[in-house]
Amino acid sequence: MNPFTPTFGTSPPLLVGRDRDLDEFRDGLYGGPGSPERATLVTGLRGTGKTVMLNAYEDAAASEGWLVISETATRGLIDRITHEHLPRLLIEADPRATESHLTAVSFPGGLGVEREVTERHTPRPGLRSRLTELTELLAERGGSGVLLTVDEVHRQGLDDLRILGATIQHAFRERREVAFVGAGLPSAVDDLLSDDVSTFLRRADRRHLRTVGRDDVAQALAVPIRDAGRDITPDALQIAVNGTGGYPFLIQLVGLHIWRADPGQGLIDVDQAQHGVDHARRRIGQLVHASALADLSTVDRSFLAAMAHDDGPSRTSDLATRLNVDRTYVGQYRRRLIAAEVIEPRGYGLVDFTLPGLRDYLREHAASSHWASGDET
Structure with missing residues (x-):
């Protein structure tokens, strides 16, 4: 099976070149309220792996026992967090979420038993109160916190992002176990921050994703190939590395097409690598460049x-x-x-x-x- 995943938002088989960012984010979770990494904005061009990084941040938080809310900055963001995500997490986290009491008792040949069951945490408006309730519940259990991630932040979602930013800023002031990571194109994030948003967003830690170094690219290509049961010659690997330009999405696209060049062969050679690079370079125009130019x-x-x-x-x-x-x-x-x-x-x-x-x-x-x-x- 082809191990490469050139689909936007899908995590690659091996994430490379981002270890420092992830390590510092984990340090922020360990560091407690006030750690700068607990408010992070990830920027980068199309195909540099912004959504993949959000996935990685979410995985890192979940591995430490944090609860994760993953969203996109589309219409209704606050409503979805308030009325869908937070009630679901409250129900999962609270052993007392369901209450019941007897309404009648039966005896042989007589009255039947009836029990009324109600949900303590029913969806209702109030983002701040819901987030406060969840973090207090987690604190009682001696547990973790809540990570909120929002992809594709831009000016069109300004009203919801203002509300979300103000809510998280209050949580920070109250030293609650809350973290936030947003992601977007550099121009979209700069445009958003130039408007009347909360100080919290302006002061967020900025992480700009750039191209990946050659050694990391070689690892990102060779390791999945070998783990999937094939191999690649050193010369073929260098052709593939050169063909990616260190561009994360192109790493996956080149990997996909060098694998497909002759899938029956156990060893990927120079000809297969060049064929895969040429095919990937043609495809990236439709997948990435057309969208970039349209903006x-x-x-x-x-x-x-x-x-x-x-x-x-x-x-x-x-x-x-x-x-x-x-x-x-x-x-x-x-x-x-x-x-x-x-x-x-x-x-x-x-x-x-x-x-x-x-x-x-x-x-x-x-x-x-x-x-x-x-x-x-």
């Missing part, structure tokens, strides 16, 4: 299309010529795209793509699209 303006995409003419880093002076604009105009969009982490500076007057394979994707698609024209900003 950008027409002019932003035109800027990237102009960059795609170069085989390496682009000179901003050349981009100004290709776009028929002055350098001030180029500088404005250069700053925007760097902030969005789609491009990065590579020396004075030079920029390059951050996403592996984006140049090839743009070359293939830009000519037949509307990206190279228009004046949208």
Whole structure:
């Protein structure tokens, strides 16, 4: 069976390059209320493993006996936490959650027995009161705490995130055993924090996910292959490592396709590795680049299309010529795209793509699209 899982939000067979983040999060759980890691915001580009990291944080907390509420910042977030998650956890955690009492007694040939059963913890509004009730119950048992994770945080969920932030901030002030981890795109998180949100969110520990080092990539590819009963030659492994660019989602995608290249062979060779890399590079455009570009303006995409003419880093002076604009105009969009982490500076007057394979994707698609024209900003 193919061990690789290039599906967004699905944990890989081996998570690499994130040990320090997870160790520090565990330290925060051990450190008690006031530990900075108990309020964490995870950011990163698409495919860098934000949701996978949330899964890992949840697993780390659960292994320490913490209760976990896992959510996404969509409409109704507060309602779901208040009326679904917290009552469920209260019922599971409280041995007295169900009460009963006799309403009648029977005798031979006479009156029957009736017992009325009621739930002590029925869903009702009140996020703060429910969270307080649960943490107090856990404290009575000498136990753990509650971790809340929220994926895809963005401005559209601002009202619910304000309420959640204020509630967790109160829990922190009362030194309750509560932790929070949110995740989102860097631009979405920055946009959210620029608005009127609680101080709690602004002061949260920021963890920005970047590419993974070569040694970690090699481990992430070779170990699952060997654990699944096959092997890979050193040269083939290097081709696969180079093909990922250290990009977490691409590690899984390359792994999937090098495995599929000739699944009947016990040893993955150079030809299979190159075939898998080529296939994965074609697929990542549809799976990642199309979504990333859809978030950008027409002019932003035109800027990237102009960059795609170069085989390496682009000179901003050349981009100004290709776009028929002055350098001030180029500088404005250069700053925007760097902030969005789609491009990065590579020396004075030079920029390059951050996403592996984006140049090839743009070359293939830009000519037949509307990206190279228009004046949208």
